[in-house]
Amino acid sequence: MAEGVRVRFAPSPTGFLHIGGARTALFNWLYARNLGGTFILRIEDTDRTRSTDEYIDAIIEGMKWLALNWDEGPYRQTDRFDVYRSYVSKLIEEGKAYYCYCSPEELEVRRQEALAQGRTPKYDGRCKNIKEPVPGRVPAVRFRMPQEGYTVVDDMIRGKVEFENSQLDDLIILRSDGTPTYNFTVVVDDVDMKITHVIRGDDHLNNTPKQMQLYSAFGYPMPKFAHLPMILGADKTRLSKRHGATSVMAYHEMGYLPDALVNYLVRLGWSYGDQEVFTREELVEYFSFENVGKAAAVFNPEKLLWLNQQYIMSLSPESLSELVLPFLRKENLVSEGQSLDMVWLSGAVRTLQERSKTLVELAKLLRYYIVEYVGYDEKAKNKFLNEKSLGLLSELKEKLGDLTDFSHASIEGLFRSIVEKHGIKLGNLAQPVRVAMTGGTESPGIFEVLEIMGKEKTIKRLQRAIETIEGTNSGRES
């Protein structure tokens, strides 16, 4: 049963890999991996005016980033025109297709007329029985669609969907310029590549009966179909650029983890009881179309953000450090060629990972650990770096200077003893120190911050805070 499952993702390179396409690819990938089948990547670039090699590269880049590896391809339809032409010839010979001499302009006029009169635009079949070429006209080729009976799509998600054949149009399979059209190439390729399951977006459901007629004409067994519900924007219309970032790689740049995006995307329309967070292995193991919903789903960036944080928290500090490095460069915190002590960085990252929802956020938070001098937040400075804290900061500076073991435990011991001596709350000491160290009032636990910062930097920053209060600081900011 599981034997020989072959599925494909077939994007057209007229744009970047977007959220919707990625989810289609993902469901194909999951289905193939779940059943031990073959996942094929096919580029549908027959529209040569809109397809570009840059977009092909971009789609592949997106697939790789999401780690949706394919087993065959990428095939390009523009490499396969010979195949399509031979199928066209066969259909013409068998009388299943015919030449149509109507020009695109004429067809457009008739379509507009029909629309204006409230009729359904449909080809009138006037070229159906023309035997001789029409002088001065280069014909397109149309497929002779049966007009009696029904075509029933047996969909793995929606069940049986019935279409009346009289609704089906004689579709053009070969343009007058000799290039084949989408509905035709999909079927030829799926036949040729022995695709067993066609998993694609909901927007193709209406095309399916036409394509099924093509399958019959070729005498090829029907594949199974699964039409995935659409992804909508907050306004419940189909997700598009105006809803914000839709390119998969844009999420990479914003500091999202591919696994988080995959996890989010799969839960849009699929569920497994109450579980929200899945490993790849679990996803592959649990995936089934039985648990795929039928309703369109609204894309919710907030939940994606939450998931991303879950993934960031679950990563080891070491691997997170590697991942955040490029973002540190972008923030100009690490210059080109400069190397960072990765063990130290991991320690710093560890204190920040539950405070970061994205890698970009993490990189920004890492700032005060890395730079030479921190600038003070104005409000924080006024509130905590003043006469009241001056004595405490000086005392702390002196005692920290005598500390030989600059560890979390001994730093904490020192803080506790000072606090106890003065009969004040820990916060009264911690907050001024926090501003001195980070420039602001929010950070990881103050003892960890000092430990990561190290003795030398800690003393320097305390000294600078003291000078600031005394008004002797030169005012350099970093």
Added chain:
RNA sequence: GGUCCCAUCGUCUAGCGGCCUAGGACGUGGCCCUCUCAAGGCUAAAACACGGGUUCGAUUCCCGUUGGGACCGCCA
């Protein structure tokens, strides 16, 4: 306009006739923890679109209404 699809909290969803006082998650409010911010724990508000059937019993099955969406190209 025609064809097709869809319908549970604001959002993602569980539910496949009685287990439902409708569960979980995000977000939102409160409380706890606490050196700040997070994280974490507890907690609150929040939904079966409507109307008919079928049934002893409907969120669940059927029909209709309403509302949303997709497609109707010599685009894919």
